[in-house]
Amino acid sequence: MTDSTPRREFGKLLTEQRNPRTMELDRVPLSEALRIMNNEDAQVAGVVARVLGDVERAVELIVERRRRDGHIIFVGAGSSGRLGVIEAAEQTPTLEAPDPAYRAIIAGGPECVFKSSEGAEDDPAGGAREVAALDVGPLDVVVGIAASGSTPFVHGALAEAKRRGAGRVLVVCNLNGVPTDAADVIVAPLVGPEVLTGSTRLRAGTACKMVLNMITVGTMLRTGKVYENLMVDVPKQSDKLVARATRIVRTLTDASEGEARAALVAAGYRAKVAIVMLRRAVDRDTAERVLDAAGGFLRAALES
Numbered sequence: 001m002t003d004s005t006p007r008r009e010f011g012k013l014l015t016e017q018r019n020p021r022t023m024e025l026d027r028v029p030l031s032e033a034l035r036i037m038n039n040e041d042a043q044v045a046g047v048v049a050r051v052l053g054d055v056e057r058a059v060e061l062i063v064e065r066r067r068r069d070g071h072i073i074f075v076g077a078g079s080s081g082r083l084g085v086i087e088a089a090e091q092t093p094t095l096e097a098p099d100p101a102y103r104a105i106i107a108g109g110p111e112c113v114f115k116s117s118e119g120a121e122d123d124p125a126g127g128a129r130e131v132a133a134l135d136v137g138p139l140d141v142v143v144g145i146a147a148s149g150s151t152p153f154v155h156g157a158l159a160e161a162k163r164r165g166a167g168r169v170l171v172v173c174n175l176n177g178v179p180t181d182a183a184d185v186i187v188a189p190l191v192g193p194e195v196l197t198g199s200t201r202l203r204a205g206t207a208c209k210m211v212l213n214m215i216t217v218g219t220m221l222r223t224g225k226v227y228e229n230l231m232v233d234v235p236k237q238s239d240k241l242v243a244r245a246t247r248i249v250r251t252l253t254d255a256s257e258g259e260a261r262a263a264l265v266a267a268g269y270r271a272k273v274a275i276v277m278l279r280r281a282v283d284r285d286t287a288e289r290v291l292d293a294a295g296g297f298l299r300a301a302l303e304s
Contacts, residue, residue: 019193059218070139077121081106124156138165147200224296
């Protein structure tokens with residue numbers, strides 16, 4: 001256990017308390033049990049709303065490193081680790097970014113995405129080793145996800161990240177015993193006791209997923225990956241994504257299907273380049289120079 005690892009007094013964890021609103025869950029009709037769960041879930045967004053300032057701070061930290069080609073590494077154990085794996089995996093098909101830009105570490109290794117290995121979360125040295133194995137450095141950000149706030153594997157990873165000068169974000173749903181210096185930014189949507197006592201894949205998991213969604217979308221917004229509400233850095237990964245890129249080009253240029261596809265081919269399937277080519281009636285080289293001058297932001301390229 002490192003100096004920044006919280007004491008694991010499980011009985012005091014907010015996520016381990018009993019929920020007084022679900023004490024009769026096993027006695028009520030199924031329809032009522034589902035209504036109770038739905039009512040509990042409906043509270044999560046309001047709780048997340050209270051920590052939007054911290055989410056913004058996390059985004060700003062990540063954006064500062066991404067602009068210098070830093071990596072973002074999500075770290076977690078169990079359900080929290082799987083959320084990190086999902087978030088990292090989803091970045092490549094939604095934005096034009098090199099695969100290593102977003103990575104994920106889950107306690108116990110990749111096989112634990114599919115099969116639980118609960119004891120792996122108790123190893124802070126394991127978290128530190130995984131961060132060291134990725135050669136994390138000052139340009140990177142490690143995002144720890146620990147619904148209970150106390151997972152040693154995650155805190156070991158964050159401690160090693162600090163030693164290496166990396167940025168640190170911690171997403172938790174409990175603050176009891178969590179050191180204030182556990183990360184540069186701590187995002188703590190305190191959703192309270194679960195529908196099923198201690199089952200943090202439920203409300204806590206939902207809150208963490210919402211926060212991670214906002215962190216990654218916020219980073220897209222601040223790095224020029226979005227125009228209006230369109231993902232304009234769609235990679236050529238599949239027929240579906242090429243079709244999406246074509247629709248985006250048509251939507252923003254009024255081009256025909258054939259014109260949009262031709263522009264995409266000429267632009268090397270980079271939607272932003274194709275849009276600038278059509279909107280400003282320029283060739284690919286000129287469009288790329290305009291975008292570079294605009295820092296990769298399509299709005300600035302079109303309005304310059």
